[in-house]
Amino acid sequence: MSLILALIRRDLTLAFRQGGGVGTALGFFLTVVVLLPIGLGPDQALLQRLAPGALWIALLLAVLLSADRIFQQDYEDGSLDIMAMGPMPLELVALAKAIAHWLASSLPLAVAAPLLGFLINLDPAAILPLALAMGLGSVALSLLASIGAAVTVGLRRGGLLVSLLILPLYVPVLIFGVSASTAPGAGPDIATPSLLILSAMALASLVLSPLAAAAALRSYLK
Amino acid sequence: MSLILALIRRDLTLAFRQGGGVGTALGFFLTVVVLLPIGLGPDQALLQRLAPGALWIALLLAVLLSADRIFQQDYEDGSLDIMAMGPMPLELVALAKAIAHWLASSLPLAVAAPLLGFLINLDPAAILPLALAMGLGSVALSLLASIGAAVTVGLRRGGLLVSLLILPLYVPVLIFGVSASTAPGAGPDIATPSLLILSAMALASLVLSPLAAAAALRSYLK
């Protein structure tokens, strides 16, 4: 346990020290939120309707963008070799690094999204459901991203391949995330079942992602 | 001139050999196009209205994603040091690398976008204007991206910072790109002036980007 904590602590320190971590992630997020009304037109009512979906897409892309390097650096500088030799199973290493990614990159975004929502006319009643759904969904996003990051770790330009591999897995998260983010009363009450499904996805990826990621990492260390 | 060609040829070879180059860029683009209707809802008429803007945003993000490493590898493995010493001014190096990026990443996307458009119900009459606008706009996008890539080259996690720095520069390209992409007759005829402005932006960035990028690179080599 203390080993996991040591690893999480280190990854958080690195995230905050290199390139600003949270700050730049938020910045990207902000900018996407700004681009959307420019690209899609300034119609107020329309924006309000599109807001939750747009925020979710921005979240997805931001996580994806920051994720492709979860393991990259440790792979390149040999740290991953030593971790693979060390006392902790590689599955736990993968889990710890995914958790660190969630704490440093996804969670801050999930917290900020509802607040940024006002920029694109988010319905105030939708703030709470959106925050909840994003909190849960971001867990799944970070964990799934860790699979993609592991699968592409040995590739120089994995950045785009990781998107291609992981976005399909993100589609269900997006579907249920958006449907769980509607303001209460805005439609039939599908928020609760969607939230449940989101939780299920988060749990499933909590179990499966470390296994898949560790297997992928091992094949690159070979 | 032959030096520029040597550099462009090498960068293209590298782009095609590592991680699939064009292929993966297209894949990402495709996936963003998929996410949009899922996130924003499947309403046909709405999608048709949003299509050009959505395609432009996808293009922007795809260029951005692939851009953050225009100089990264050459910086890390010392090639950039040698290029900075060599017979070719760093400005031309920066220009050549931006051109290579345009050829390998942006241009294929600009060509593919109108074709992918049918997935999100693009108005067939808008295909030609969109292709034209994207062809021009992508020049500016690649060149501007090279500034961002140069500014963040020494930073480990530049990926997000580069977005943050460059997205503001992309906003005008987006605005005029979208307005140049409307089907003829769909509104007042603003397409032609917008196209002119896009060309002007492409030209301006052709002149200014290499200067800015080279200056940024020099400060990191110091």
Added chain:
Amino acid sequence: MQTLANPARFVGLANAVLPFVWVATIILFAIGLYGAIVTSPPDYQQGETVRIMFVHVPAAWLALMVYTVMALASAVAIVFRHPLADVAAKTAAPIGATFTFLALATGSLWGKPMWGAWWVWDARLTSMFVLFLLYIGYMAVWQAIDEPHRAALVARIVALVGFVNIPIVKFSVTWWNSLHQPASVFRIDGPTIAPSMLWPLLVMGLAYTLLFLALHLVSIRAEVTARKIRQMRLAEIGER
């Protein structure tokens, strides 16, 4: 098992079987198309466009089946470390992607008269599109990693992780209300489709399956040969 384990033996076997498979494929296509075009009646609602079904539905079935084959082969590769299993998975992918594309294209052609749009973002169509992307991603992995050995290890994981999508495609029509037809052939309470349409459809399904088998055998054979050549070239470089 031991017979198949040897790639050279496999090539021999493939050479022996292939002619029969090709002949059977052609005969089944002939019968199936005859049933589809000549004997089956136009639909009372859809008219002649219903005939797209005989291309579309088997293609969609095969799209799902081939990915399943890929995932199974990958699982076999992980458990039994059988070299041919990776080759089988790798070579199935482009064929599966083609079937998926065919299902997408014909479905889209069919959608225009039926739903009034080439494409709608409903659950079935979206998940099918995602399947297409997964095929592309899987192939991209093989392309992106130079070393076949390492590429195989990574590709297995991608195939298995992506398999999650298959039940989503299959049951999307049941789980979400969708524009798309619910299952009418493979359902627990038996098919709900007129026999005059059912038999050509099933024959076409069989024909597609055999076509896949033939194409798959051919490309496995080609891949085995390509690897042998690569091996020889590397050995040449390694000769020091």
Added chain:
Amino acid sequence: MVAFYSPFAIRYSPMQIIGQDLVCERGGRTVFHDVSFMVNRHELLQLTGPNGSGKSSLLRMIAGLNDPAAGTLNLDGGHADLTIGQQAHLIAHQEAVKLALTVAENLAFWAGFLGGGDVGNALAALDLTRLAHYPAGLLSAGQKRRLSLARLVLVPRLLWLLDEPTVGLDTASQQRLAGMMTEHLAKGGMIIAATHVALGLEPARRLDLGPRA
């Protein structure tokens, strides 16, 4: 927790690492074949051979990072529950140093991850104390190499796998490293070191990986 064990606990029991008929394949090509060796406690095995003969590959194989295509690798008399890798340190070409962390933070992390160790002690052993609060990204090549070598002192492990450990070290540091190695052997440790130059101490055994250029 497996991490906290003392590698030298069973001090006087004999131990050996035995590799038999090892075959290494990389990228589908045989790098070496039928390599056998043995290392006892108190012994240094020096690996030599021209570039590309497979020294680094063999070290990674012993560490458990590459699987041998054929042959066996055993640690007789070692800790039964642990793999060889878990009882070994690997100092490879890549230095496993985080440039954004300070020198001390780098070591503190490895101490935590590998199961405890005295950072101050390790810094002193490689004369890095003065640089403790310096970001590792600003170190010179040799300083970074020393930071990587400090792991050897940080956490005691039975087996040291050293891949060209003297690369980049100045004369004083080379001597310091030779001293560390001598001490480790005296305590009953084992060392396998690949090198093209003299290490500053006499190896008990040598293994030449042959004529490949």
Added chain:
Amino acid sequence: MVAFYSPFAIRYSPMQIIGQDLVCERGGRTVFHDVSFMVNRHELLQLTGPNGSGKSSLLRMIAGLNDPAAGTLNLDGGHADLTIGQQAHLIAHQEAVKLALTVAENLAFWAGFLGGGDVGNALAALDLTRLAHYPAGLLSAGQKRRLSLARLVLVPRLLWLLDEPTVGLDTASQQRLAGMMTEHLAKGGMIIAATHVALGLEPARRLDLGPRA
């Protein structure tokens, strides 16, 4: 085009590189100060000094990549239109090798970029001919180093700046490098080499960068 010049054209004219009272600052800290040196044609200047004394920094400074905080650097008698960097090769710790390109493609690119050169010749000089069509990503440490050194032969340049050039080389390659250096000096070239070990040929001049550890 500036690229196509012959560095040895004015064969018998004297030339010298003179550094005077150079001060190097990195990250706001003075690495060395008041360093002066001189190299004539046919001469090897060997840079020594403990880790962190600024050898690599000085080489980069001569190459024009770092600006000196004070002092002057001049190439007297050299090509007037060119900077020192344009008349020099720098072989640094980073190898400037593209892993996705083959060995031959790597050299072919540099030949094109640096202004022409015979790839086959350069490959042969470092015994890389056999590996020509091998992706550089699969090379061993020493093989990669040799690929980096092949640039010296590929394009003739007056001044070689070598930062620990023997690192990772096997004995045969070390001798080959020493031969290359001797030949370069004989033709009238100049070499400045930083090293912690013997280079295999006697330097005409030495510069020790002092006592930092």
